[in-house]
Amino acid sequence: MSKTIHILNGPNLNLLGKRQPEIYGSDTLDDVLRTCSAVGAEFGLSVVQRQSNWEGQIVDWIHEAREQAAGIIINPAALTHTSVAVLDALNTFEGPVIEVHISQVHKREAFRHHSYVSLRADAVMAGFGIHGYALAMRHMGKLLG
Numbered sequence: 001m002s003k004t005i006h007i008l009n010g011p012n013l014n015l016l017g018k019r020q021p022e023i024y025g026s027d028t029l030d031d032v033l034r035t036c037s038a039v040g041a042e043f044g045l046s047v048v049q050r051q052s053n054w055e056g057q058i059v060d061w062i063h064e065a066r067e068q069a070a071g072i073i074i075n076p077a078a079l080t081h082t083s084v085a086v087l088d089a090l091n092t093f094e095g096p097v098i099e100v101h102i103s104q105v106h107k108r109e110a111f112r113h114h115s116y117v118s119l120r121a122d123a124v125m126a127g128f129g130i131h132g133y134a135l136a137m138r139h140m141g142k143l144l145g
């Protein structure tokens, strides 16, 4: 049975490709899934992608990943900078965790420079646009494929 990577996306990322293209580009989460599935296929990994605007839902999906996923790629969006709950949930996951940010958060407002999730993440991507998800997927492939 092939291993599965869960890609989790936090608040407002449902708007990806539909608003603020100057910051987040014009690709959508469907494009993320398509690209990551293609990379995963190279390594025998399948991909499940989810997005929620609700912190508790992200926590529940991390718990679900404990049973179902070999690795997690997560863009927690604003929860990156606020959520001890997401960090605590990720700390219960045993496989690799890669944190992705579409924008280069360190070039932006100071409140985006701190990430609770980075205290758990095994790798962090920022500023690669949606290509960051594909690069994270490729790294998962090297770790798990």
Ligand code: CA2
Residues within 6 Å of the ligand: 011, 012, 013, 014, 015, 016, 017, 018, 019, 020, 024, 075, 076, 077, 078, 079, 080, 100, 101, 102, 103, 104, 105, 112
């Ligand atoms: O750069 C990233 O990927 C962020 O995680 C995106 C978050 C932001 O709070 C983080 O600091 C950095 C915001 C996600 C909002 O997504 C939108 C996408 C398109 C249009 C509007 C919002």
